[in-house]
Amino acid sequence: MSSELENYLTVALKRLEKAYKEVLKTQGYTAEAERIKILTEIVKEQGNHENTGTAAR
């Protein structure tokens, strides 16, 4: 993975986590919170952490 892409994903991850906390605070665990969480986890699984075959706790 290029370092440029990795930088974008790092920034995206921070923003997604912040957005998730905000939604939880204002609306609770809603469908929107779940969508943001899915995107967050997909971002985390990119690049070096791509192997999703091992158990995620």
Added chain:
Amino acid sequence: MKILVLQLARLGDIYMTWPALNAIKRSNPDCELHLLTRSKFHAATEGLRAVDRYIHLPIQFLLEPLIRPVLSIDSSVERIEKFIDALKAENYDWIINFTSSPSSSYLTHAISRETTKVTGYTRHSDGFLAIPDEVSAYFYAQAGVGTANRVHLTDLFISMLGLEYVESDWTAPTFASRNFDLPSKYIVAHIGASEAKKTLPPFKWARVLKNFFDHNLETPIVMIGAPNERNLGEAIEAGVSRGKVINFIGQTTLPEVFSLLTGAQMLIGCDSAPMHMASLTNTPCLNLSFDAVNFWETGPKSTRSYVYKVGFPEDVISEEVGLAMHKILQGEDPEILIKRSGGLASYQLPVEDKGELFQWNLIKALYLGEEFPITDDLQFCQAIDKLNDINNLACDHIRQIPDKGLEAMAPLIERGDEVMNALVRVVPSIVPFVRWYQTEKLRIAPGTREEVSLRTLEVHEKLQRILSVYVVEDSIKTHDSTFKE
């Protein structure tokens, strides 16, 4: 019946799922079977006849709004919402999640409806991990690299479905093959893997092949690998001065790999897609396995296969592997190798490690009702005593919640869990008990305070009964000390 299977891991995992997909279709011939995989690994579904509809998780499309100088979370959320809504509209009767990732668990929950039967990881309504079936709970608690689990992933998959395999579930597809112009006998060597720590460096590969050719000059080796592994292949070729090496690295499609494996005497390689494709073609394998993987879970399933297991690639003794390859071709059983066998654990070790065997027997006792193994390990027994004390205290604390309140008791209960975790670090042999306990607590669904307290107490009481097998009764301890006096 409409069934969705999620397999969002990599190529090898998708091939390991083929037999379960075939079993689903065989057992439910009228069902409509859909398979969700990542777009990137879609090629691993080519030739799979059991599936009626293939769906791809379009990761690039979903993440594209986030990979811009001015990223847009709203755009990505809109895209994932459309994707989820389209799948939710399918109204699946059964969703089976064979992936053990967080993203797959959230997706499974998002796509399922109230009436959908779910197997595998999903989420509770509050977003916490939910594990509805016992086999997935076993997987969560006991499977993974460095664990004592010996059940193969393919066997866990079929158990999750409540089915059993038949021979026809393990069939490779047939494709119109290109003419490789190969002799009637050859070995395939898959020289790559998804990660460097799972395979050998080129000079090691060269030495392995050279050592094989020292015993057998007649059988050529056909090297396969991904296009980005071409340099590796060239380096290996340069290091082999005798024998015939045919370099097909970066020149084969996955269907062509199936054809190559079907005609091969043997495949040698690490934990990767061709190894799992060979399980379908029933090509004998010599699997080079390292500590980065758990061969019990992801080793070769073809009959007459073997595993050469060392800690790291640099520990491989090329002479041993070269000789083993030769012996396997001769129909001999190399004594140093782990051998493919039948049964719950798919392999037979040449020499058992006492500690590992004890842990595996503990797991079988916990989950399959087999007899708990006897031990004279004092450290283990003392740890069990301590665990029992912590657990009894936790039971007392939970029973006091109605009187003293959750706010007062919760920190004490949490402290008990912390002490358990610390105990596991000191005495790892009690891991199967603690992981069982932690998983059962995690599986408690959201509910009222009373409901959750009751379910939690039930888990602790079950742990008491389990631990009682190894707990020395206080009366016996007193008698013992009296006897010593």
